[in-house]
Amino acid sequence: MVPGEDEDRSGVPAGPFSPKQLARLDEALTLSSRETGVQFSLYVGVLEASPRRMAEDLHAALGATAPDSVLVAVSPGERRLEIVTGQDTAKRLPDRTCALAALSMTASFSGGDLVGGIVNGLRMLADQAGKPSLTPR
Amino acid sequence: MTVVETLLIYVGIPALAFALLAVLVLGGSARTPRYRPGRAWAHEDVWYLPRPPAVSGPSHAAPALTGGAPTVGSDRRTARGGASGTW
Numbered sequence: 001m002v003p004g005e006d007e008d009r010s011g012v013p014a015g016p017f018s019p020k021q022l023a024r025l026d027e028a029l030t031l032s033s034r035e036t037g038v039q040f041s042l043y044v045g046v047l048e049a050s051p052r053r054m055a056e057d058l059h060a061a062l063g064a065t066a067p068d069s070v071l072v073a074v075s076p077g078e079r080r081l082e083i084v085t086g087q088d089t090a091k092r093l094p095d096r097t098c099a100l101a102a103l104s105m106t107a108s109f110s111g112g113d114l115v116g117g118i119v120n121g122l123r124m125l126a127d128q129a130g131k132p133s134l135t136p137r
Numbered sequence: 138m139t140v141v142e143t144l145l146i147y148v149g150i151p152a153l154a155f156a157l158l159a160v161l162v163l164g165g166s167a168r169t170p171r172y173r174p175g176r177a178w179a180h181e182d183v184w185y186l187p188r189p190p191a192v193s194g195p196s197h198a199a200p201a202l203t204g205g206a207p208t209v210g211s212d213r214r215t216a217r218g219g220a221s222g223t224w
Binding site for chain 1: 171172173174175177178180181182183184185186187188213214215216217218219220221222223224
């Protein structure tokens with residue numbers, strides 16, 4: 001963090017995004033989760049030496065909601081994206097679907113559009129996951 | 138029209154309009170942090186979860202996640218699939 005950068009943003013929670021960007025991310029996360037019944041969560045930060053392992057550990061840290069969760073982990077510094085599905089969400093979002101969303105997201109990221117890529121990726125994943133099933137699993 | 142009036146009208150007003158536009162264009166974008174591929178990412182890690190469907194008291198809140206680095210090598214694996222990407 002650059003010193004003095006957040007002096008004029010004292011009322012805003014610290015983080016990499018502006019309030020407007022945060023509102024877009026919040027809307028995308030909440031709407032896609034509500035439409036599908038899948039809990040989408042978004043991690044933006046360092047993924048260290050083994051990104052896949054770290055993303056799976058983060059997914060495991062979700063605890064009881066992990067089977068119903070999809071973790072989207074973005075590391076802008078390392079230029080790395082990981083999408084992790086759980087036990088139940090893997091049936092609704094096969095790896096091919098996730099790969100397609102990942103491709104769309106990385107295309108946006110390479111153009112410098114971090115928030116737009118995340119929002120579009122979440123929308124693609126939510127569209128593919130569909131409505132929550134009425135029959136008990 | 139005196140020389141001063143001519144200067145004010147034909148130089149002063151365009152300069153003022155130019156300055157106003159410059160402030161509007163540059164002032165708005167200077168405060169928004171912007172991601173540029175290849176640059177270092179000097180922000181702290183963040184993790185966002187969707188809002189709960191209805192806010193009806195703290196009893197319905199999701200359990201708090203434990204912060205810090207996750208325990209590497211935990212035997213309980215929850216991941217079943219997904220995808221990776223680089224750019």
